[in-house]
Amino acid sequence: MAAAPGKSCGPCTMCCSALEIAELKKPAGRTCPDCRVGGGCSIYADRPQVCRDYECEWLTRRDLSRTLRPDLVGAILMEDADSDEYWAVCGPERPMAWRHPRVFAHLVAVAKSGRTVVAKAGLVSWRIFASGEWGPTV
Ligand code: SF4
Numbered sequence: 001m002a003a004a005p006g007k008s009c010g011p012c013t014m015c016c017s018a019l020e021i022a023e024l025k026k027p028a029g030r031t032c033p034d035c036r037v038g039g040g041c042s043i044y045a046d047r048p049q050v051c052r053d054y055e056c057e058w059l060t061r062r063d064l065s066r067t068l069r070p071d072l073v074g075a076i077l078m079e080d081a082d083s084d085e086y087w088a089v090c091g092p093e094r095p096m097a098w099r100h101p102r103v104f105a106h107l108v109a110v111a112k113s114g115r116t117v118v119a120k121a122g123l124v125s126w127r128i129f130a131s132g133e134w135g136p137t138v
Pocket residue numbers: 008009012013014015016054055056057058059069070071076
């Protein structure tokens with residue numbers, strides 16, 4: 001999938017910090033050593049395939065507002081490749097960023113469509129329900 005018209009990562013580097021990248025042996029919440037302050041990758045031309053392939057929901061979906069860019073709200077919206085879950089992944093510095101009103105409203109809307117919606121921050125996660133209720137996963 002390609003970036004939606006008019007969208008680009010710009011200064012956002014959240015997927016280089018908040019996400020676990022097994023291929024790079026990078027745990028969730030630790031910034032990749034090749035991540036430049038202010039945006040971009042210092043090994044862009046030679047970056048691993050996993051980095052070339054990754055695109056968050058915000059980047060590819062036309063219907064997600066520019067104001068939901070991950071670095072602005074503190075949460076990456078994404079499909080989990082290994083399950084049918086829809087995730088909001090937050091960094092350790094803003095673990096409750098998924099409660100940002102615009103992010104939370106989007107997550108509830110996704111839950112109303114029948115999806116399993118989970119917010120994650122490190123090893124902690126919460127389920128968000130169509131009713132607007134939420135609670136820790138077990
Ligand atoms: S989280 Fe999304 S917008 Fe931010 S750098 Fe990664 S792909 Fe780009």
